[in-house]
Amino acid sequence: RCAIAFYDAAVILYKNEADLGRGGFAAEFNAALSIEIMLKAILVKNGNGFPKKHNLNLLFSATKIDITEDQRYMIEYFTEVLIWFKYPVPKTEKEWDRFYDEIFEGLVTRSQEGNTFLVRANEERWPSFDNYMKLWDEIIKKYKNI
Numbered sequence: 001r002c003a004i005a006f007y008d009a010a011v012i013l014y015k016n017e018a019d020l021g022r023g024g025f026a027a028e029f030n031a032a033l034s035i036e037i038m039l040k041a042i043l044v045k046n047g048n049g050f051p052k053k054h055n056l057n058l059l060f061s062a063t064k065i066d067i068t069e070d071q072r073y074m075i076e077y078f079t080e081v082l083i084w085f086k087y088p089v090p091k092t093e094k095e096w097d098r099f100y101d102e103i104f105e106g107l108v109t110r111s112q113e114g115n116t117f118l119v120r121a122n123e124e125r126w127p128s129f130d131n132y133m134k135l136w137d138e139i140i141k142k143y144k145n146i
Contacts, residue, residue: 003041006034007136014129029085031132032056032078038139039063045146054082065142070124071135073106077127 013020013027020026039059043050051058056075060067067075080103090096107125111118124131 003034003037006030006037010034010132011129014132017129025081025085027129028078028081028127031127031136032081035075035078035135035139036082038136038143039065042139042143042146045143055079056082063139063142065138067135067138068124070122071131073103073122073125074127074131074135077103077107 007030010027010030013024013030017024017027035056036054036059039056039062040050042063042065043059046063048062050062056079057072060075080099084090084095084099090099107122107127108119109122111120121128
């Protein structure tokens with residue numbers, strides 16, 4: 001029930017993101033939390049314990065849910081959201097640099113057109129509503145098949 005509640009909140013926030021301004025972070029946090037809780041529920045339903053970590057890639061591996069390479073980037077981002085987006089800033093400069101130099105860079109594409117440099121979301125990797133829903137559907141399918 002808890003995972004579904006965070007899922008419902010994420011859906012509402014994602015669908016109203018244009019009206020919320022920077023509320024996208026709230027949508028992403030709720031999405032990440034719903035995924036974490038549901039993955040841990042799958043492990044418990046299978047009779048296993050779960051790691052007391054927020055590492056979503058580790059949880060996906062433990063649940064044996066197949067994910068694409070593009071989804072791994074989004075999942076890594078969601079892991080970061082779980083770890084430090086609930087605080088005003090990362091605890092260390094190293095965490096800040098890692099987020100922007102590795103995690104965020106994996107979600108975007110950079111290009112140059114003349115004197116203009118462009119940064120765009122990689123549509124397959126960005127934590128968009130559609131990408132979240134694809135991932136959520138796989139998680140629910142796994143949960144129902146246990």
